[in-house]
Amino acid sequence: MDTLQKTIGKPAECSGTGMFRGESVRIAFKPAPANSGINFVRVDLPHRPKIPANVHFLSSTVKRVFLKKEDAEVEGIEHLMAALAGLGIDNLEIEIHGREVPAGDGSAKYFMDVLREAKIVNLDGKKQIFKIQEPITVINGKASIVALPHDEGLFFSYTLDFDGFFIEQQTYEMEFNEEIFSREVASARTFGLSTYVEEFKKMGLGKGITDENSFIIHEDGKITKPLSMNPAELRFPNEHVRHKILDLIGDLYLANVGIQGHIVAKRSGHSLNVELARKIANISHLKRKMLNSD
């Protein structure tokens, strides 16, 4: 794992429509110094409130991840966070002209392409790595995640399981590094279950969904585009489980610490993912405090 913190070498911009609200949003990425972290800045609001991308500012995880500081909120940050994790970017200012991150192509690839154009550079500061030394578990009903000790680096195992409905169980395992993440996971798009579509519409959400940025799994196992309902062409036969790992990677990045361990997840989604991120952030903070007081 890299030991130096990273940012981008020059500013970069992107824009697009948010997946949930369908509003068009512009984002400017700016380099940031070591130890400043990832921060969203709502430049469309008076006083330009800054919202740090870490577990202490999480406000909700209903179908997407929200951060909130005082009255300012940003939402739908998870695929951008996964892109930052994949590229190892620790410090970045993200100026956002609106409340929802653009959907891009429904994966992390769009953001990775934009950020790579801005050249990733090392900073004069070491990355903090938290070594999992004993199992850390979070459970909610049939969903669970266990973080286990691992000799080197970060390894993920994820099992997607809808109790035999929709699609067969899928398991995917990967060692985490930039190359493997970019090739195997970054382009896996978001998806929904057909049974949620009506619920979504009632909530007034999903206005930025297109036939290109997501797909739908139906109860009979058919996979279609979300609007035209034509058969969807998947980017990987198991794009679903790969996207679940992408979400998990983005959510764990809110712990603001590199992880050495083996993360074994079953059926987990944003709410359980961030519960693990919170636990990891708390334990690593305590450990650092103890080290400093020695």
Ligand SMILES: [Zn+2]
């Ligand atoms: Zn996602």
